Structures are given as C-alpha cells and as structure tokens.
Amino acid sequence: MDFNDTPEEAVFREDCRTWLDANRIEGWEDRIGRDTGGMVLSKEWQKKKYDAGWACLHWPTEYGGRGSTAIERVIWSQEEGKIGSLSGLFIIGQGMCAPTVMSHGSDESKASMVPRIASGEDIWCQLFSEPSAGSDLAGLRTKAVKDGDEWVINGQKIWTSGAQHSDYGMIITRTDPTVAKHKGLTMFYLRMDTPGVEVKPIKQLNGNTEFNEVYFTDVRIPDSQRLGDVGNGWMVSLTTLMNERLAVGGGFPTNFEDMFQYAKTVEDDKGPAIQNDVVRERLADWYVASAGLRNTGYRLTSALSRGEAPGPEASISKLVLGVNRQNMASFMLDLQDTYGVLTDKGIAAAEGEYQAIFFRAAAHRIEGGTDEILRNIIGERVLGLPADVRVDKNIPFTDIPTGNK
C-alpha cells in the first residue's frame, strides 16, 4: 500500500502543476469580496482554463475537454487547490446538465450548448424538484403540451439553486398523465429568460436565498430543445442523477481540524475545553468518522487509479457527513456555553462560523438525497434487499393518491 502516483499519473500531475503555477490568477482571494456573487472572477478563471484546454477534463475534445480519466480529474482537482472553489458556479451545468445534453441532445444542441458550458459563458440550473415531488421526483406535475413545433409548459419547480443567475435550465416535465408515472415524462432545456418564466427566491431558515421557486406560465419552447424521446424523460433523468454521483474529488473533507483547534482555545474552570473528558470523547468520535471518510476517499481514488468504477462504499459519505456536521456544530455551540447564542459578526465566538454551520447543516441531510432515501438506496442497491412495496407503480398517474392537495 502506498500513496504514490503511477509513472503516468506523475507525468500528468507535473503537466497540471506547470500550467497552474504559470496561470493561476494572482490575488484572486482578495477579489472575491469585491465581485458581486463571485461571477466575474469565476467566469474569468473558467475561460482561462477553457482556452488552454484545462476545462471539463473528462469531456471529449470536441466539446472543450481533453478526454481525461477519472483519476486524472482527481489529480487536477488536487493540484488546482483552493481556486477550484470558483468552479462552484458551474457545478450543475458542467456536472449534470452537459453530460445529459451530450447523451440525449440533438447534434445541433450538443454543438451549440456544450462548449459554452465548458467555457463558463453559460450557467445552467436544474429544474427537477417540485412542491409535490422531491424524494418522489417521478411524481412531478409540471406539464408540457405539444402545440405544432413547440411545447407549452405550465407548472412550478422548487429548490432550484442558482436560478436567479442562470442562462439556461434543464427541465423534466409530464407529457402524458394517463400512463404510469415514470412513463409519461420528457426532458427539455430552455433559456431562463424565455417569456413566462418567473424566478422567485426562497428565504431559507438561515436567512440566505440560495434556492428559488421557478414558475412557468404558458412558456413556449421549440421541439429542438427536447433531450431524448417523448416519454423517455425518466431514463434521461437517471443519466443526470448518475453523473451527480460520479463527481468525485478523491475525498470528503470535514472541518475536524478547526473544531479540534477551537476546543483548545475555549476554556472552562479547569482549563482548556480539550482537557474535559466529555469534550475529548466527542472529538474522538468526530475524528474517527472524519478519518473514516478520508480513508474511504483513498479507497475510492485507489479504485479510480486502477481504472475501476467507484465502489458502493462511495455512497456512504453524504450520509455520514450530514448528521455529524449538524451534531458537531451544535456541540461547538455547547462549548461556547451561553455565549453560543451570538451571531453578531463583531463579537460572536469564532466569527459565528459554527452558528452558520448549525443552520446550514440542517439542509445537508435533505438536499441531494435525504438520509432516509440514501439508507433505502444502500439497503436496496448495495445490500440487495427487496424494494419497498409501491402502491403507485403500475397505475395511471392521474389515479395516484396525493393526500389533501
């Protein structure tokens, strides 16, 4: 066992490092504060990478990639370092929408849309979840009705990250409510400035507005913006969701180190909190979970290096991170004692960082697959246990019970 690159990997790493050392934007961290929403800086860095052939590494070269392997993506990510955080703006477009367009779009769609996603010129959002369809995505109700060469869309999406600054969205709609729910769906993409599209920010429990509702009122889009066959939307969406899972970085970092250092600085009547047995035990538990995630990341990277697909152990990370992060943030507030209620930037302990995590972590266990769904997925797909009994599987969508609504 070792942590070394293969000779080929070492060469690739050297190539990445050479280009990055010469081209990484100087003083980028200082510019973030001055740049509204970080968009100008993010787009600048993305374009620079794209022009030099270092964007979306694993994509075919015709779309701006370089056909890299999964382990090469990991190596690039390691070498890119902190400035890689600027890519956050493009995660949905590059990680989920573009692969779907590449798999299911027409040749014109692919040629006109995909390179602009790679270069960062276009930002995409994902219009999947609805008020009546989150974990049960196939229960969605937004309708698309054919009218000549166009489709007319009516309905509502929710939890759409980044909709407020997206140029395009990928949307899954119901095109036939008379058949079973999975069979009557179709995928499209559209410009977010199409008439009839209205974006409304949602205020989250932490006061931020990362998510949005998106309303569709008689929105007209051409059939050329369809992705995949009519009625095949569910299969297309599985491509999208599968790509979400393949976005690996070789590790699942936690903030154990910060918490560990913090426990040394805050005191009780016996001295630094880290001398308290209760604190030591909680920190030990968090360290063991964090190390478990880090080491699982190593196993994952090791598999990629051998050219293998990520194993099922990759599915455990979100489940472990979510609940631990929420509990540990709460515990950090316990260490701050009464003072832990403060969020005032000037006087809050640790600049209010743990108060912020305390709130944001509540969503970690829900977004991108709830803890409960993840447990079901581990049970059914990893352990091979029998599927849940479904009462809505083979009946027309219109006959499915929906509760009070």
Next chain:
Amino acid sequence: MNFEFSDEQKFIKETAQNFLADKCSSTEVRKILDGDDPYHAELWAAVAEMGWMGTVIPEEYDGLGLGYLELCVIAEELGRAVAPIPFSSTVYLFTEAILTAGSEDQKKKYLPKVAAGELIGALAMSEGAGAVTPKSISTSVSGGKISGTKVPVVDGDVADFVVVTAKTGAGNDEGSISTFIVDMKGDGITVETVSTIDPTRSHATITFDGADAEPLGDTGEGWHIIDRVFDRAAVLFSFEQMGGSQAALDMAKAYAMDRYAFGRPIASFQAIKHKLADMYVATELARSNCYYGAWALSTDAPELGVAAATARVSASEAYAHTSKENIQTHGGMGFTWEFDCHLHYRRSKVLGLTIGSLPRWKDRLIDRLEARNVAA
C-alpha cells in the same frame, strides 16, 4: 495511489476464508463454547500447518517472512469465523513483544517455536477492575523472581510463555514498570481458569509466587514497550473486529431475506432496511480505518499511534453495533443459545475490552492528536 491489498494478499485472504469456512464452521466454534476444551486444538494444528503464526516472523527465525498486510487479511478472516484459538495472544501480543523488545537470543529462542505452531504465548497486564495503569500494577519482580496475581489473562491457562508487566521501581509512574517473560512450566506458578462472557476464548488467573522471570527489554521500559505492542495489536485486532462486524451484517441480512412477516420478507420493511444500511455504513467506515492502520503498521509510519487508535475505536464500535443489531434483526430467535448471534455479541465485547476499553482508547487518540498538534 494504491490504498488496497495486492492480488497476492487478496489470494491469501480468499484462501484463509475458504480454509476457515471448512475447518471453523459455527459447529466447530460451538465445540469450544459448550465443551471443556480451552481452545480448538485441531484447528490450531491446521493453522500451524498453514504457517500463519509465522506470517511476519522473518525467515531467519523460520517464519514466512511476509508482512503485516498479509497478517491483517488473515486476522480479518479469523474474526469473521470467530475462531476459538489462541492466535491473537500468541501472534499479536506475545510475538510482537518479542519482535519489539527481545534480544537476539530471545528472538532465536522463541520465534521459531511460534512459527512452527509449537508455542502458545500470552500477555498479562490486568490485576483488577478499572483501567490498567502503572499504579494498578502490584505484581513485582525482584532478584529475578516474580510475585503477584494477574487476572484475567487471555489464554493464560494454555500459554507456554507469558509476557508480564511488573513493578521494578519505586513510585507509580511509567518508569516503575518493566516487562518479563515467564516460563509457565516453572515453579511458583498457579493457574486457574476463569469464566468470562466469551467461553470460546479461555482466560485465567495466574498467581506468581517467586517464579523465575526473564527480563524483556530494559528495566523501566516496560510501559513504553507495551504501548508500542498495543498499537500494533490494536490494528490487528481491528481487522478481526471488522471481519466479525461483516459476518454479523451478513447473518442479519440472510435472516431478514428469508423471514416472512405480514406477507413479505422482513428485509423489505424500511425499519430493517435502514438498520442494515447503518450496519453497512459502520462496517465500511471501520474497513477504511483498518486499511489506514494496516498501511501505517506495514510501513512503520509515524502516523501509527493515531492510525491504531482510530482503527480500534472505529472497529470496536462497528462490531458492537452490528452484533447487537444482528440479534435485534433475528427477533426472539436472536436471543436463543441455538442461534449464532450471541457468538458475535460475546466476541465483540471481549475484543472491545482486551487491550483496553473504548473510553481509554478515545482518550489515547486525543492525546496522540494533541502530540501531533495537527489532525489530518
């Protein structure tokens, strides 16, 4: 990055698994559970023929001259099979003590016999309830003679030689403790088998009354020697625990798939499904932490102190969790003597206590992280 066992190591694991499936079925384990024999002599002899005891013993001492990665995969399989033999005492504790602190003469004297399967070794630390500390040790050595009582000593009733920690200096600090090797055939030794929560692993009280004691390592170095031995043993035990955890999960899944209630397999109910998912997550995290421990052990990495404690805590908690939830999944049948669930429930607790309990190892982990000053 190559954070995986090699194909040769995987082959050793597969061979071990098949060997133990054949020679260490639950029927064989139950012979020791229910009978009077302290360990499974036939299995021990078969394991000796495989040469497993000598896995990390260098060829110059008649060992296989392989490494710790090979020993880890063997340990995992022994844990999966709940093997009722004195392997861990002989190999993870006694042999590691000799390799760590033995003189050249001592290595030549003991290691070939271990490798041949002709020597059962043990390690004697505890003397009463509560954590083992320098202060808790009253057994003492003076003029080459040892006196005092050690209880419980794993395999103390079958060991040929025992490494013992004893007081040699005044005061209660670490420097007052030294380690010795005692020949159990000598005079002044009384052994009494004691009953424990796991009858598949025999334990004993050993009372020394002026018995001969051969120094192992320098005077006053005993605590540090045991510290290093325990780190190495912790990784090896963690593989046994992880193997056992997987076995408990496999048993729970198999039962849940076959057991029908309310017209369908209970495995199709979410309460059971989610329970098994949690058992899977705990076992996989432990597996990853065990791997890191294996890497640190096999490369003598400076990270070993943290890696060993992490592996032990992770695997102890995983095995504790899966063994009890395995009983739960079986319903009433899980609480019977007849079903195998309790084999894991018992073994998981013994392994969780044997070289120090969880609270101690969590404390030890934080100590090591503080010493490093940077947690990675």
